[in-house]
Amino acid sequence: MTTIVQQSAVTLHFTIKLQDGSVADSTYNMGKPAKFVMGDGSLSENFEQCLLGLKVGDQKTVELQAKDAFGAPNPDNVHHMDRAKFVGDAEVEIGTVMAFSGPDGVEIPGIITEIAGDSVTVDFNHPLAGQDVTFEVEILSVE
CATH class of the missing domain: 3.10.50.40 (Chitinase A; domain 3)
Known part of the structure; x- marks a missing residue:
């Protein structure tokens, strides 16, 4: 065995x-x-x-x-993005998990944690x- x-x-x-x-x-x-x-x-x-x-x-x-x-959550893994970058059918709402292309081309999941005007906060820390x-x-x- x-x-x-x-x-x-x-x-x-x-x-x-x-x-x-x-x-x-x-x-x-x-x-x-x-x-x-x-x-x-x-x-x-x-x-x-x-x-x-x-x-x-x-x-x-x-x-x-x-x-x-x-x-532990890393504050460097929280990013603020321009809402204009979110195009297509995907609904931009708090709690949505979306895949983003990382620097090495690998997709990494991010969770939308806040939306303020044209700024969308995305947390790439593991949930x-x-x-x-x-x-x-x-x-x-x-x-």
Whole structure:
């Protein structure tokens, strides 16, 4: 039975819960598990450490402080943009998540947090930044 080590390709289901017990994200809801390679940067290093040694069929609950999960909100990740840049059918309203092209061409999600006249404030921090979270994982495959 293969256990998770660095560079393992892991397929798992996860649920992320907030302090109040509400579900912030879950692969069960989407009906599709997540797949990633240990060390590829898609998970925080601290979270990966919690997965090392698990094997197929294992279920684990991991509580992470904000700094070990999605980090603290970074004020440099909040940008003010000209409303004219928002064209097309997309409704510009508070709470809308939109994809923006980052400097390296990779799309990054931003949440519209404020609209004042022609200025739109977009927060590129992870929606769970600054929050302590609980991950519940179920390991489906390890390669």
